[in-house]
Amino acid sequence: MHISEGVLTAPVLASGAALSVVGLAIGLKKLDYERLPQTAILAAGFFVASLVHVPIGPAKAHLVLNGLLGLLLGWSAFPAIFVGLVLQAVLFQYGGLTSLGVNTFSMAFPGLVAWWLFGRLISRGGAVSAAASFGAGFLSVLFSALIVAAALALSGEQFITAAELIVVAHLPIMVVEGLLTAAIVSFLSRVRPALLANGKAG
Amino acid sequence: MHLETFAHGDSLIHALDPRAKLLAALLFSVVVGISTTSSVLWAGLCLAVVLLLAAKLPWLALLKRALAVNAFVVFLWLVLPWRLEVGPGLAWNLVFDPRGLHLAGAVTIKANAIIMILIALLGTCPINNLFHALAHLHAPRKLVHLFLFFYRYLHVLHREYHRLNLAMRARGFRPGNNAHTYRTYAQLAGMVLVKSYDRAERVYQAMLCRGFSGEYWLLDHFAWKRRDSMFLSTFVMLMAGLAALGIWGSPWN
Known part of the structure; x- marks a missing residue:
């Protein structure tokens, strides 16, 4: 869900950049050198995991996983997502340099919100963590789609139809993302519970 | 890759x-x-x-x-x-x-x-x-380190992902619109994360053994x-x- 270059207007790009710079600055400040290799390698893991394409009805969609990334990394979600997006821009030209701010914010901020809301609940076990992780996956994709739609709509009234379509197209993805996030959290709680405790220290 | x-x-x-x-x-x-x-x-x-x-x-x-x-x-x-x-x-x-x-x-x-x-x-x-x-242009040091680690291990993890995928196919996995598919994909994604977490631990310990103190020396000068x-x-x-x-x-x- 990247907005490509050349679509958004200067004020929207500048606001996105400013918000992301704040998020990046806080994220980097809270990240000490001890946890830096771990954050980077986990971010790479998320990048690879998002290559998983899940069937939704007749179509297929790749995982977003920004909710889970927020749950596990907290404030480090900003640098982790920024690094992935820069690489995509440089290697594949998906998204670009000026839209990096908006794209980083639209992915990382919902993850951060998911961490605030659900971070404490996911290691409780049972129905509580299942519901919390479903909520984290569902809401962060919803929130991301809304931010992208808002960025488009603020760039001109002609983009409003496109913005509405993007939100509607993401409705089934939200449900799948919620289910998958819940299933991944349950898997991690059985296999590597230490990973889930990570976000709380954030 | x-x-x-x-x-x-x-x-x-x-x-x-x-x-x-x-x-x-x-x-x-x-x-x-x-x-x-x-x-x-x-x-x-x-x-x-x-x-x-x-x-x-x-x-x-x-x-x-x-x-x-x-x-x-x-x-x-x-x-x-x-x-x-x-x-x-x-x-x-x-x-x-x-x-x-x-x-x-x-x-x-x-x-x-x-x-x-x-x-x-x-x-x-x-x-x-x-x-x-980026480092020579004075980008934040931690950010440059993140980039270097991320890119170094991206390839390693992508190979792991590929291997897991191959193993699933070898066992006759066919994706469809059902709970089994979602559970399996969740385990695939979860396993990639577990592997990255475990690798991160080993990498960091190996770095400590070699005297890492927060400084990543740049070897390429232009x-x-x-x-x-x-x-x-x-x-x-x-x-x-x-x-x-x-x-x-x-x-x-």
């Missing part, structure tokens, strides 16, 4: 200092990206084409890349000229708005000019050189040559010209 499709070549562009190319690409993205003046967009597109030709890249790979990144542009061409109007009683009709086509045209030129510049200037640097260039100065100063002047054109030129209508 070979990602650096355009990084190696013997053109003049490949030989330029990564710092010069990075600064030029940033400047171009901002000047052309926020412009709404038609002459600026066309001039930017021409400059991008010239640089792309100068980089002497393989045509087929370029064409494939261009098609892939224009998906969003195609979406805009389909959506922008139409507006959905919902009247009373949920009666709706599509209204055609020709201004949308103009806008889609502007976006197409802008997006493609920037894509071409990114390929010509950043795509022609090996990624590790680009990160070192030699700034006269052609780099000439390239960057010419580029900055061209961008200044475009910016001036943007202020006094006629807007895209």
Whole structure:
């Protein structure tokens, strides 16, 4: 869900950049050198995991996983997502340099919100963590789609139809993302519970 | 996973200092990206084409890349000229708005000019050189470290992912719209994360054993040559010209 270059207007790009710079600055400040290799390698893991394409009805969609990334990394979600997006821009030209701010914010901020809301609940076990992780996956994709739609709509009234379509197209993805996030959290709680405790220290 | 499709070549562009190319690409993205003046967009597109030709890249790979990144542009061409109007009683009709086509045209030129510049200037640097260039340009140290680690282990983890995928296929896994598929994919994604977490632990311990103290020494230093100065100063002047054109030129209508 990247907005490509050349679509958004200067004020929207500048606001996105400013918000992301704040998020990046806080994220980097809270990240000490001890946890830096771990954050980077986990971010790479998320990048690879998002290559998983899940069937939704007749179509297929790749995982977003920004909710889970927020749950596990907290404030480090900003640098982790920024690094992935820069690489995509440089290697594949998906998204670009000026839209990096908006794209980083639209992915990382919902993850951060998911961490605030659900971070404490996911290691409780049972129905509580299942519901919390479903909520984290569902809401962060919803929130991301809304931010992208808002960025488009603020760039001109002609983009409003496109913005509405993007939100509607993401409705089934939200449900799948919620289910998958819940299933991944349950898997991690059985296999590597230490990973889930990570976000709380954030 | 070979990602650096355009990084190696013997053109003049490949030989330029990564710092010069990075600064030029940033400047171009901002000047052309926020412009709404038609002459600026066309001039930017021409400059991008010239640089792309100068980089002497393989045509087929370029064409494939261009098609892939224009998906969003195609979406805009389909959506922008139409507006959905919902009247009373949920009666709706599509209204055609020709201004949308103009806008889609502007976006197409802008997006493609920037894509071409990114390929010509950043795509022609090996990624590790680009990160070192960032470090030499005084980007935050932790951010540069993140980039270096991320990219180093991206390949390793992608191989792991590929192996897990192969193992699933070997056991006869067929994706469908069912709970089994979702559970299996969740375990696949979860396993990739577990593997990255475990690897991170081992990597960090190995680094500590070798005396890591928060300093990641840079080994690549670049030699700034006269052609780099000439390239960057010419580029900055061209961008200044475009910016001036943007202020006094006629807007895209």
